[in-house]
Amino acid sequence: MRYSAKVMEHFQNTKNYGKIDNANGIGKVGNTKCGDVMWIYLKIEDEIISDAKFETFGCVAAIATSSMAVDMIKGIKISEALELSNKAVTEALDGLPKEKHHCSVLAEEGIQAAIKDYYSKTTK
Amino acid sequence: MNINNYFDYNATTPTDARVFEAMEDFYKEKFHNPSSFYREAGVVANEIENARENIAKLINCKPDEIFFTGSGTESDNLAIIGTVRKLKDKGNHIITSKIEHPAVLESCKYLEKNGFEVTYLTVDRDGLINLEDLKKAIKSSTLLISIMFANNEIGVIQPIKEIADIAKNNKILFHTDAVQAVGKLKIDVKDLGVDLLSLSSHKIYGVKGIGVLYKKKGLRIEPLIFGGGHENGLRAGTENVAGIIGTGKAAEIAMEEMETEELRIKPLREKIIKELFEKIPELILNSSATNCLYNTINISIKHIEGEAILALLDAHGMSFSSGSACSSKSLDPSHVLLAIGLEHAEAHGSLRISLGKYSTEEGVNKLIEVLPPVVERLRSMSPFWNKG
Ligand SMILES: Cc1ncc(COP(=O)(O)O)c(C=O)c1O
Numbered sequence: 001m002r003y004s005a006k007v008m009e010h011f012q013n014t015k016n017y018g019k020i021d022n023a024n025g026i027g028k029v030g031n032t033k034c035g036d037v038m039w040i041y042l043k044i045e046d047e048i049i050s051d052a053k054f055e056t057f058g059c060v061a062a063i064a065t066s067s068m069a070v071d072m073i074k075g076i077k078i079s080e081a082l083e084l085s086n087k088a089v090t091e092a093l094d095g096l097p098k099e100k101h102h103c104s105v106l107a108e109e110g111i112q113a114a115i116k117d118y119y120s121k122t123t124k
Numbered sequence: 125m126n127i128n129n130y131f132d133y134n135a136t137t138p139t140d141a142r143v144f145e146a147m148e149d150f151y152k153e154k155f156h157n158p159s160s161f162y163r164e165a166g167v168v169a170n171e172i173e174n175a176r177e178n179i180a181k182l183i184n185c186k187p188d189e190i191f192f193t194g195s196g197t198e199s200d201n202l203a204i205i206g207t208v209r210k211l212k213d214k215g216n217h218i219i220t221s222k223i224e225h226p227a228v229l230e231s232c233k234y235l236e237k238n239g240f241e242v243t244y245l246t247v248d249r250d251g252l253i254n255l256e257d258l259k260k261a262i263k264s265s266t267l268l269i270s271i272m273f274a275n276n277e278i279g280v281i282q283p284i285k286e287i288a289d290i291a292k293n294n295k296i297l298f299h300t301d302a303v304q305a306v307g308k309l310k311i312d313v314k315d316l317g318v319d320l321l322s323l324s325s326h327k328i329y330g331v332k333g334i335g336v337l338y339k340k341k342g343l344r345i346e347p348l349i350f351g352g353g354h355e356n357g358l359r360a361g362t363e364n365v366a367g368i369i370g371t372g373k374a375a376e377i378a379m380e381e382m383e384t385e386e387l388r389i390k391p392l393r394e395k396i397i398k399e400l401f402e403k404i405p406e407l408i409l410n411s412s413a414t415n416c417l418y419n420t421i422n423i424s425i426k427h428i429e430g431e432a433i434l435a436l437l438d439a440h441g442m443s444f445s446s447g448s449a450c451s452s453k454s455l456d457p458s459h460v461l462l463a464i465g466l467e468h469a470e471a472h473g474s475l476r477i478s479l480g481k482y483s484t485e486e487g488v489n490k491l492i493e494v495l496p497p498v499v500e501r502l503r504s505m506s507p508f509w510n511k512g
């Protein structure tokens with residue numbers, strides 16, 4: 001499998017992994033049947049993502065996209081995070097092998113799910 | 125590359141230096157087409173027959189029962205498709221198992237699309253087929269049983285002689301894919317009573333792109349490749365001369381060294397299993413059969429995924445394989461691991477360690493040192509691992 005240097009960098013020196021104890025938005029996506037599972041933890045204050053972490057069961061592509069995506073949404077507005085696309089994450093990693101696209105969609109889905117979770121809790 | 129760190133001998137083996145040496149001349153002076161008239165061609169043709177003889181000795185058959193093909197895959201295809209095409213007026217049913225190599229499974233699937241019927245026997249937790257199931261699966265229309273000798277992923281060795289007996293008692297032909305068994309185990313096709321057997325040169329320190337089919341004398345099957353009548357009409361095409369010579373040499377070396385290699389490798393395997401299970405919690409041993417290839421270990425490392433494990437090991441210069449979906453071209457985890465009853469996540473987290481001729485204590489020690497922190501690191505990122 002040929003991964004870009006950026007992918008390997010994010011995979012080997014993964015940042016932002018682990019739980020956030022007082023997270024107020026958690027997104028759990030993927031399933032073990034097809035391979036990768038990603039949990040995204042967000043700490044949102046004043047509509048800004050003040051902290052973000054992930055836990056991922058998955059391959060190199062899944063871990064690298066988790067790491068990159070979480071990096072990209074830290075400190076930005078929720079409205080901006082909602083616009084983060086799987087494509088943007090993949091591009092930031094200098095691309096992924098074609099057969100790995102199914103692993104990379106999880107980051108976008110995970111962030112959306114975490115933000116949805118945040119809204120469902122705060123609008124109650 | 126440091127050969128000590130190579131743990132993927134079931135994927136392929138390096139060409140033995142003696143094999144390489146034996147081949148060299150056939151890329152230089154002895155380039156002649158063995159089918160040609162002049163004396164140089166005759167020399168090449170003779171050398172091919174010597175190679176055939178060496179391979180015949182390795183599995184105890186006659187040289188004229190040995191046919192060269194282009195791969196283990198081709199041998200499997202030829203054995204299965206060639207046999208049932210020949211016998212198609214007598215029936216249409218084939219029995220195989222769920223844990224065969226794709227070379228067998230895909231041949232069977234192709235035949236299913238073309239009017240044949242296939243029974244895929246299930247296996248138990250160790251990967252063994254049940255002989256009673258086999259007997260029950262037999263019908264009047266059954267033409268062929270194809271069961272692999274030893275499995276490439278989990279190393280389980282099937283009761284080949286018993287299967288051959290059942291086949292014989294029911295007047296059904298029996299093929300075995302022995303690609304992983306030849307060169308590791310002593311095989312006597314006459315004693316076992318198999319009709320067809322496939323092997324592959326690159327798994328026995330030979331070369332890539334040479335397969336062999338043993339076909340019992342008198343048994344007639346249809347060729348898949350047509351042309352100039354090579355290999356007694358069974359497999360046309362000018363021979364891969366050097367590859368055949370190399371395979372003959374590899375067979376000769378295997379005959380001599382197989383037993384001592386087994387004695388050397390067995391304790392390395394035992395050491396790896398013992399130490400890894402001591403050092404890493406929550407492992408599953410998938411290569412658990414009592415009758416298992418002495419070079420093969422397959423474990424599932426719970427809560428993490430195989431390709432990620434391979435990548436971190438690769439960063440240490442160490443080579444392995446995994447049955448995870450993400451390390452395969454398809455999106456499914458290993459069909460073998462699912463067939464022995466693993467959950468998807470457990471199959472995704474599998475690691476195959478296969479040893480061979482150049483495996484050393486030094487390499488094994490490095491593996492035992494490197495793997496636990498790799499596992500720990502990936503588990504620390506996993507949502508399923510209770511860091512508690
Ligand atoms: C059990 C088994 N059968 C068949 C094959 C195919 O052999 P080849 O690579 O020569 O096509 C392999 C190799 O991976 C194998 O392990």
Ligand SMILES: [Zn+2]
Nearest residue numbers: 036059103450
């Ligand atoms: Zn993946």
